[in-house]
Amino acid sequence: MKKAIEFYQNKLGFTITHQEGNPIEMAIIERDGASIFLVENDDRNLAEGTSLRIEVEGVEELYAEFQAKGEDIVHPKGKLETKPWGSKEFSVLDLAGVCIAFYEFVELD
Known part of the structure; x- marks a missing residue:
């Protein structure tokens, strides 16, 4: 999740507006009115x-x-x-x- 959040922030210009867990299991990122919920998931096939x-x-x-x-x-x-x-x-x-x-x-x- 940490790497995913960094990608969206540093590469795509999103801002993290909410996160849960330690380590982070869920985060909400936003840019220009678009919101994306990032959720920890170990099934790479689902993501792809x-x-x-x-x-x-x-x-x-x-x-x-x-x-x-x-x-x-x-x-x-x-x-x-x-x-x-x-x-x-x-x-x-x-x-x-x-x-x-x-x-x-x-x-x-």
Whole structure:
């Protein structure tokens, strides 16, 4: 959990708003109105089969923020692109293998 919290704070810019346990077993992290509950779980297969989508305003700016950190935060197959269903998005994998897509709907031509 400690490493997961550090990833979300240092890499993705979330702030921890609540935690339980010593050592931590559950934490709530937030950024720009989005809340994620992190829960201790030893089943990596469960995490690797999980994905979530977070709608944002300014997806291009967020993408640039992550790229500017000079690290491999964005998944190699999750670069910023406009999808056929009308969202511009990119993906990140957290340390447990959870896929997080940050997206914003755009007008299609």
